Amino acid sequence: MPNPTRQQIIDAHNALASLVCVVLSNTSDPDEKDWIRTIARALTAALPPKPQSTMAEIEWEDDKHYLAEAEHGAYSGVVMLSKNALSGTVRVLAKIGDINDVRAVEAVELTPTGKRYTLTEVQE
Structure with missing residues (x-):
């Protein structure tokens, strides 16, 4: 093989x-x-090393996956935002050149890294 x-x-x-x-x-x-x-x-x-699980194999949990980082081949590191229950795609925030853009990508293309981000309010 x-x-x-x-x-x-x-x-x-x-x-x-x-x-x-x-x-x-x-x-x-x-x-x-x-x-x-x-x-x-x-x-x-x-055997070849066992590949890491993709988001297609992991059930989406908002508490765990919202604002979590994942690797994506075309966009490198992305931040996951939500999963579409009907299509199975995941909305991600991706940096494309100098622009941050929200994209819908196939769950099978995302490998979670284990990093998570949080939003915090800043008092100015």
Whole structure:
């Protein structure tokens, strides 16, 4: 498999994890369990790294995702604003050149970074 797709990589990691669970549940020998875990680590290391989840795989939660940062291929870092329940697109604030613009992008194109922003009132 020279160029596996993102989904094939995820499926391979999930299949390996399921297989390890089944094999571990069928033995009570501690030495055998250690051996199984060692083999599982070696097989996991041979797989391509598991890709990070995209917003298509994550259920939108306003408290968690409103004003959260995500990576997007075309716009680099964007700030997520809302998700359209009908189309599944996510409205984001993106910096395009010197202009900040609100765009609707496909959820599958967004990978959350874990950063969040908050609005604060400034007294002048």
